[in-house]
Amino acid sequence: MGLLEGRVALVTGGAQGIGLAIAQRFAAEGASVVIADIDLDAATAAAEAIDGPAAGVRADVVDPDDVAAMVAATTDRFGRLDVLVNNAGITRDASLKNMTLEQFRQVIDVHLQGTWLGMKEALAVMKAQVADGRADGGAIVNMSSISGKIGNFGQSNYAAAKAGIVGMTKSVAREGAKHAIRVNAIQPGFIDTAMTRAMPADAQEAATSSIPMQRAGQPDEVAKVALFLASDLASYCTGITIEVTGGRHM
Known part of the structure; x- marks a missing residue:
C-alpha cells in the first residue's frame, strides 16, 4: 500500500512545477488528487495525465x-479531504523603489491570503470528519x-509573504493539534x-555555485518532503518548517 492509500489530497497551483510534482507523487502513493489552478484547462490536462x-x-x-468551491468540489467528487497543499503562488519582483503598491498587494494576497483561506476551509472540513469518525486526522502543507x-533583493513582497506563511503555519498548527490535524x-530553495530556467545563465550559475550540493533541486525532491509531511511518517510533526535547499543558506 502507498503512504497515502485511500486519502484525498487537494493541491493548489498544481498544474505545473512543484505543485504538479506533488500531485503526481501523492497519486503514486495511492491518493485521489484534486488539482486546483487559476488555469482550468491546465488543471484538467494535468489531472488527466495522472495515473x-x-x-x-x-x-x-x-x-x-x-476557495470554498474548490474544497466543496473535492468533497463532492471524492467524499472527503485529508490533505491540503497550499502551493499557489506568483512573483512580482522589483526593488523597493520601483515596486508598486499593486505589485506588493498581489503577492501578499496570493500567498498569505490564499494560504489563510485554504486553511480556513480545509480545517473546517477536516475537523468535521474527525468529529463524526470519518477520519482520524488530517494534514496541511x-x-x-x-x-x-x-530575504532576496527585489523580493520585499515575496519574502514578507513567505515569512508570514511560517508564522501562520505555527498558529494554525496550534488550532489543529487537538483534532489530530x-x-x-x-x-524550497x-x-x-520553468521560472528558474528562464533566469539568465549567469544568474543560474551564481545560484548553483552558492549551493553546497552544487546543483539545483528537482521538483520531485520537494514533492517527497511534502509526501512525508502529508503521511503518517510525520505523525508527530506539526508547526515545523523544513528547508529543501541543498544546504544553501543553512
Missing part, C-alpha cells in the same frame, strides 16, 4: 468563494520559500522549474 483518480478545478486562491528566511511548511 489514478484525479480531477482538475479552477480556483483563484484570493477569492473566498473560489504550506509552501513557504527560503526567501522568507533570508497537522500543519507544516516547506521552504533553488529548484529547477
